[in-house]
Amino acid sequence: MVTRRLSRLIAVATIGALVLLLSPTAGAAPGDGLASAPTLSLRDLGSDPDIELYGQAGVQTIDIPVLPGTTPTVLNTTALVPTFVRTASLTVLQDNRVISRQDVPTGGPVPLTIPLAGVRVVDNAVTLMLRTYLLPLEGYCLDPSNPMRLTDTTVGYEGGERAPTAIADFLPPILRALTIYVAPDVSQGVADAAVQLAAAIAAHYGRQYPDISLARMGPGSTPPPGTARPFERQVVITEGPKAQVSLQPNDSGVPSLLVSGPANELTNQARLITSNVAQYALSTSAVAGPLRSAPQLTTNLTTIRKLGQPGVNSTAIKPEVYISLDQTRLGRASHNVRVHLRGSYTPLPEAMGGRLVASVGSDTIDRWEVTHEGVIDRWIDVPDRLLARFTSLRIQLDIAGNTGYCGEFQPLTLTIDGESEVSSEPASPPVPAGFQSLPQSLMPRVEVGIDPDSSDDTERAVTLIVGMQRLSALPLDTAVVPLQEAIDSPNPAVLIDADDWDHPEIRLPVVAPRNIPMMMDVTDDSGQPTTLTLEPALRFGSLQTVVDGKRSLLVATSNGAPEQLDELLRWLHANRQRPANLDGVAVISVPGRAPVTVLATQNVEPTPDTRAAPDIKPWWFATGVLVLLVASTAWWLWLRRRRSATPEE
Incomplete structure (x- = not known):
């Protein structure tokens, strides 16, 4: 009897174990994950x-x-x-x-x-x-x-990482890679949603810098062709009759996310993934209502608290603090920047002397003597020549006198309040020029111009916008439009024409020479000055900045070598610091050589010699002689009449 009961219990336990092993969460205890955490x-x-x-x-x-x-x-x-x-x-x-x-x-x-x-x-x-x-x-x-x-x-x-079971869990706190899958014949609606999602993910994870890429599925396929690994996610964006966002389970245990709907609904559904509404999507499928992007409205007056610094302080023998002036937080290209410093410092004893010094880099821009009140209330002007995308304003308290052995003198405290105001004005053209004006000069909304139905250009757009977003403290608002529409638009834009730039209405700093080789002054990857000779037959890819009227443009193009443009984008993407350190107005990639940067606007297309004698038409010459003759005659008659009217002595 006992043996029979024991056999029955063993059989039940065996069946239960098999059920657990065959279930979707086979053998996973609440704390176990998909793979060991690295x-x-x-x-x-x-x-x-x-x-x-x-x-x-x-x-x-x-x-x-x-x-x-x-x-x-x-x-x-x-x-x-x-x-x-x-x-x-x-x-x-x-x-x-x-x-x-x-x-x-x-x-x-x-x-x-x-x-x-x-x-x-x-x-x-x-x-x-x-x-x-x-x-x-x-x-x-x-x-x-x-x-x-x-x-x-x-x-x-x-x-180990747990597989997400709801849309709210899809984005993990740590993300190493995100792959966005689209069909080979990508539509404008899909491209727009893909670019916006890539920018939103880059903004969401900030300095984690996950690898964000675009990949193409086979014709008619909905699930991704591969499987996601731990710390990675996959999103499929496709047009369909029904708007929805849904988890799609696969063999790896990490489900992908499907974003589908009519072309005019895809962008709205993609916004759900990184929006505050996502935390309420506690199911495997959801439909997002209207989710509007809200570009930050810029003002001429703000505070360092609103720019991300609730206040700064330092305690030392010679304390110093840094105020971050980030043009991307200002939300526009700015100049005439002034900072109203408000704060305090430890008053100095009678035997000590001191002064406060404001500087940017190695340039001192203001200094003033300390007082016994220990109060700071002073406007500091930051010269336009010292402005960059990110400018660090240093405030230092220098003292003079006997501080004792090993600085036994009581340390001083220097404090700048978060309510210190920052005043600025919009800059057109941007200050500084070139790559250091990006992405702030593309704010608050940037159009991305690509050729219709081009998955290659969509992939390039994702790479460029992700790179721009990583430079920005605020989310970028993007809109993918046809290339010619972006060219004709008055709005800031990223223009992608990978094969050749055939739009004379927008003149680039660097164009391919037509007849004779042209030499340019450039800097190499290490920042050292060098030269680059462009020959008519040389193929190159380039990224170039242009100010067209009152708007800024970033142009990605080549002279018949789209593979060189792609090589340039890979080079930029390979090092996190390269986009931030990029200076000048253009960067050029030629075969067999590291990309080089053009520091100043140079027109490398052959142009007429402006030093040659001007082309003077004969009738202009004759007219000039006639005018001179008439003026001389009138002057002679006036002098003669005056002399005749003067009485003799």
């Missing part, structure tokens, strides 16, 4: 992997995104302690709880493994405070400008 660099998580902790007691805060189903367990880093330090320690805290504390060896770079046992995950993120304490050798002082450095910092996770 070790990720802080750079992949949107933060700087190199952490600097200044002073004897340095403090830094890091934010670590966490995928559902995973937990951060360890920080791996390399520590470099400043010279003349006897002992160093590192403490990791969360909400004033000590997570880890350890001594740091001195004398050179040393690897550190910092356990994170006991961290709490809140809203798919962990915030940690790193605190260091340095004790110098007897008789030595700490250099306040030489921090303790933690380099190449990575985060190790345990657990």
Whole structure:
């Protein structure tokens, strides 16, 4: 009897196990995922992997995104302690709880493994405070400008990513790659939705810099041809009779997302993915109502708080703070920038002297003496010649006097309030010119002109717009239109004509020479000056900036070599810093050579020699002689009449 019951229980357990193994979530415990979570660099998580902790007691805060189903367990880093330090320690805290504390060896770079046992995950993120304490050798002082450095910092996770079960879960906190699939004969509606989605994903993930690409499906296929890996997502955009957004399960366990509908509805459905409404899409299918993009309205007066800085402060013997003037946050190309500094500083004792200095880079733009009130209330003008896409205004408190041994003088605190105003005016043409004027001169809404039904141009548009979005603190609002419509439009635009530029109404800085070779002054990939000779038969691809009337244009084209344009786009996409560092008005890619940058507007098309003698028509010459003869006669008659009217003495 007992044996029979035991056999029956074993049979039931076996059948139950088989059911679990054959179910969609086979054998997955609530905490288990699709694959083991990897070790990720802080750079992949949107933060700087190199952490600097200044002073004897340095403090830094890091934010670590966490995928559902995973937990951060360890920080791996390399520590470099400043010279003349006897002992160093590192403490990791969360909400004033000590997570880890350890001594740091001195004398050179040393690897550190910092356990994170006991961290709490809140809203798919962990915030940690790193605190260091340095004790110098007897008789030595700490250099306040030489921090303790933690380099190449990575985060190790345990657990595995959970497959999304609803649209609200589709975008994970950490994304390594997104592939947007379209049909080979892409329509304007599909292209518009794909470009807008690519820009929205780039804005959503910010400095995580996920790899965003466009791929083509086979004719008539809806599911993607491949399968998504952990930390990756796939989206299919296709025209159809019914507007909807839906999860599409596949063999990999990571479902793709289908965006479908009539051409005029696709963009609206694609907006759902990154909108605030997505958190309420707790099912596998949803239909988005009207979701309008809201370009930020620009004003001539704002505050540094509205520009992303609630206030800045520093405590040191000679404190300094930095105010970020980001033209993309201003939402337009700007000039005549003025900052109304409001804040305070620690008043100096009678025996000390000091002044406040405002500078941009190595250029001092203002200085004034400190007072005993310790109040800052001053307008600072930032010259147009120092403006870039991103300008950092430094405010430093310099003091003179005896600060004691090892800076025993009480540290000073310098504070700039978040309500400090920033005044600016729209710049047309933009300041500065060229690539440093992008993308702010394309705001608030940029048209993307491509040839109809061109999947290649749509792919180029995705690459360009993603690159522009990564330079911007605000989301870009895009609209894909036919190329000629964008050319004829008065609005800012990105124009893509990969084969050849045959639109004389818009004159580019660099055009192919027609007859004789032309030499240009350029800079290479390292920024060193060099020359480039363009010959009539040389094929090249280029990205060029143009100011057409009051609007700015970015033109992607070639002289019959679309493959060179694609090579140029791959070169830009391969390094995160290249688009940000790009200067000048054009960048050119020729076969067998790294792309080069044209720093100033140069017309490389043969033109008539402007120094030659002007072409004077004979009748103009005769008319001039006649006018001169009439004027001379009138002058002679006037003098004679005057002399005759004068009485003799």
